[in-house]
Amino acid sequence: MPIHDQGYRRYSGGKAPRGYGWAVITRAGIRTFVAKRAFLGLLLMSWFPFFVRSVQMYAAANLPQAAFLAPTASTFREFLGQQDIFAFFITVYVGAGLIANDRRANALQIYLSKPLTRAEYVFGKLAILMAFLLLVTWVPAILLLIVQIAFAGNFTFFQTNAYLFPAITVFTFLDVTMVATAMLALSSLSKNGRYVGILYAAVLFFTQAIYGVLFAVTRSSSFSWLSFPANLQQVGDAIFRLPLKYSTPWPVSLLMIVGLIGVSGLVLERRVRGVEVVA
Amino acid sequence: MTQTDSVVTLDRVTVAYGRSVALRDVTASFSSGAVGLLGPNGAGKSTMIKSLLGFIVPERGQMRVLGLDVAASPLEIRARVGYMPESDAHIPGMNAVSFVAYCGELAGLPRVDAMQRAHEVLFYVGLGEARYRNVETYSTGMKQRIKLAQALVHDPDLLFLDEPTNGMDPKGRDEMLELVRDLAHNKGVNLILSSHLLPDVEYTCDHVVVMDKGAIAAAGPIAALKQPRGRVYELRVKTPDGEMDPFVEQLRAAGLDCHATDEDVMRVFVPGEGGARQLFALAAAASVQVRHLRPSVSTLEDVFATAVGEK
Numbered sequence: 001m002p003i004h005d006q007g008y009r010r011y012s013g014g015k016a017p018r019g020y021g022w023a024v025i026t027r028a029g030i031r032t033f034v035a036k037r038a039f040l041g042l043l044l045m046s047w048f049p050f051f052v053r054s055v056q057m058y059a060a061a062n063l064p065q066a067a068f069l070a071p072t073a074s075t076f077r078e079f080l081g082q083q084d085i086f087a088f089f090i091t092v093y094v095g096a097g098l099i100a101n102d103r104r105a106n107a108l109q110i111y112l113s114k115p116l117t118r119a120e121y122v123f124g125k126l127a128i129l130m131a132f133l134l135l136v137t138w139v140p141a142i143l144l145l146i147v148q149i150a151f152a153g154n155f156t157f158f159q160t161n162a163y164l165f166p167a168i169t170v171f172t173f174l175d176v177t178m179v180a181t182a183m184l185a186l187s188s189l190s191k192n193g194r195y196v197g198i199l200y201a202a203v204l205f206f207t208q209a210i211y212g213v214l215f216a217v218t219r220s221s222s223f224s225w226l227s228f229p230a231n232l233q234q235v236g237d238a239i240f241r242l243p244l245k246y247s248t249p250w251p252v253s254l255l256m257i258v259g260l261i262g263v264s265g266l267v268l269e270r271r272v273r274g275v276e277v278v279a
Numbered sequence: 280m281t282q283t284d285s286v287v288t289l290d291r292v293t294v295a296y297g298r299s300v301a302l303r304d305v306t307a308s309f310s311s312g313a314v315g316l317l318g319p320n321g322a323g324k325s326t327m328i329k330s331l332l333g334f335i336v337p338e339r340g341q342m343r344v345l346g347l348d349v350a351a352s353p354l355e356i357r358a359r360v361g362y363m364p365e366s367d368a369h370i371p372g373m374n375a376v377s378f379v380a381y382c383g384e385l386a387g388l389p390r391v392d393a394m395q396r397a398h399e400v401l402f403y404v405g406l407g408e409a410r411y412r413n414v415e416t417y418s419t420g421m422k423q424r425i426k427l428a429q430a431l432v433h434d435p436d437l438l439f440l441d442e443p444t445n446g447m448d449p450k451g452r453d454e455m456l457e458l459v460r461d462l463a464h465n466k467g468v469n470l471i472l473s474s475h476l477l478p479d480v481e482y483t484c485d486h487v488v489v490m491d492k493g494a495i496a497a498a499g500p501i502a503a504l505k506q507p508r509g510r511v512y513e514l515r516v517k518t519p520d521g522e523m524d525p526f527v528e529q530l531r532a533a534g535l536d537c538h539a540t541d542e543d544v545m546r547v548f549v550p551g552e553g554g555a556r557q558l559f560a561l562a563a564a565a566s567v568q569v570r571h572l573r574p575s576v577s578t579l580e581d582v583f584a585t586a587v588g589e590k
Contacts, residue, residue, distance in 0.1 A: 015387035017387075028384075107368060
């Protein structure tokens with residue numbers, strides 16, 4: 001007679017209320033990526049500019065010779081611009097396979113046979129990518145603001161630039177939402193994460209290239225709405241109250257960003273299903 | 280079978296993929312216990328299961344699972360059912376125990392319970408020793424088992440098993456069928472087993488629903504369906520001139536259904552209550568010696584062939 005019966009037993013414990021399935025997906029996704037050394041290396045590298053900026057702020061606050069390094073509102077905008085490259089690599093590394101790998105392994109029917117809506121599945125996946133993107137954009141930018149206050153020893157800069165906290169928050173969330181939904185939509189179109197990564201890079205560079213060609217021909221930046229990086233930059237500058245770089249009105253750029261998020265949502269609605277119907 | 284016994288009911292359900300109709304005005308009822316969903320490929324079995332899970336929205340009709348309306352309460356239903364899909368399916372990049380525990384958490388189990396259940400269920404399906412291996416390295420048979428494990432981890436009241444023995448070797452197939460039978464008969468789990476393999480259904484299930492071309496061809500307890508309205512006999516005879524055909528014609532003329540199965544053996548269906556006595560009388564009248572006469576037990580294969588109109 002076995003000491004402990006390892007056969008099938010009925011479960012008599014409690015179950016969590018519905019609606020938190022997305023959190024299970026997000027937690028598992030984050031754990032999966034954090035366990036990868038290469039990814040941890042990428043995360044660590046993406047925080048390097050934060051440390052450089054922190055040293056710069058320390059020097060500006062404590063060394064009179066380095067007063068010219070004192071931060072301004074545009075310092076934070078520039079910092080977020082610098083983080084774009086890390087955000088790009090993280091988007092490709094994390095996002096490309098989020099749905100593509102599930103489609104390759106027929107995992108969607110496993111997910112959707114559980115008490116989980118399609119919206120929860122998408123939100124859970126989106127939250128993985130958004131969490132990592134915010135970790136390299138919003139979190140260091142806000143920390144930088146705190147570091148500035150700590151090194152300066154007063155709230156003068158913070159009070160003078162009271163809009164910075166909401167500006168950083170609004171811009172990073174807009175940026176991260178656009179990038180994450182677009183990548184997730186692309187990921188739902190293929191079963192191969194590598195193709196998705198290439199496709200994402202191609203979309204970014206292609207729209208930028210088209211704008212570049214039109215700029216070279218017309219010598220006008222009024223076609224910047226064609227480029228998603230340019231749209232983000234335009235809206236970012238407007239949010240940070242900086243002079244606009246392109247002649248496209250910033251609401252048009254914002255409309256393009258919102259449009260891309262909407263189209264991505266539609267693609268996800270069509271592609272994330274428990275069964276693939278080819279009628 | 281009454282409505283209250285039923286774990287699943289379909290009422291005039293029609294499902295179409297574009298112009299192709301997969302389920303045609305299907306009305307059916309699946310009793311508690313183990314029910315086989317039998318039919319040739321393309322009969323609409325998988326479509327029915329996917330409709331019951333809410334993956335496919337029917338054009339018409341109403342479906343109820345465990346007393347809940349599929350259209351109104353899909354999540355409540357999915358919390359109480361387990362689904363083992365036909366095709367390979369897993370969450371990439373996970374080992375077996377993480378995968379099954381993850382599925383448990385998705386179904387609402389607390390994390391600790393999900394992990395404990397994952398270990399138990401993996402031992403139950405025979406993957407205890409391989410539970411720390413990445414699922415992607417598993418053989419076909421092991422992948423079938425892990426699909427069963429993920430369907431079981433949250434202790435469902437009803438299991439949908441879509442072709443659970445697909446691609447398995449004979450030993451693995453027997454073991455899988457034993458698991459399915461044990462779940463239905465000893466563990467109190469209701470299950471619907473979709474298969475085109477008659478022996479699988481016959482071994483594991485008490486009831487069967489036979490589908491053909493998107494419609495229900497036959498349904499009921501297997502034992503009742505196998506009961507013929509009359510009796511079937513295996514018959515070997517010796518005729519005076521060695522010719523069988525005249526005797527076969529005489530049997531047919533007397534209203535008996537007669538099929539030759541071997542050189543001198545035939546299967547004869549005797550309708551009504553006449554039985555062996557009628558056969559002996561006909562043989563005596565034709566001066567034919569009866570060398571062998573044995574009642575033949577009808578198989579699920581006979582039921583299936585009759586239901587889908589095969590000769």
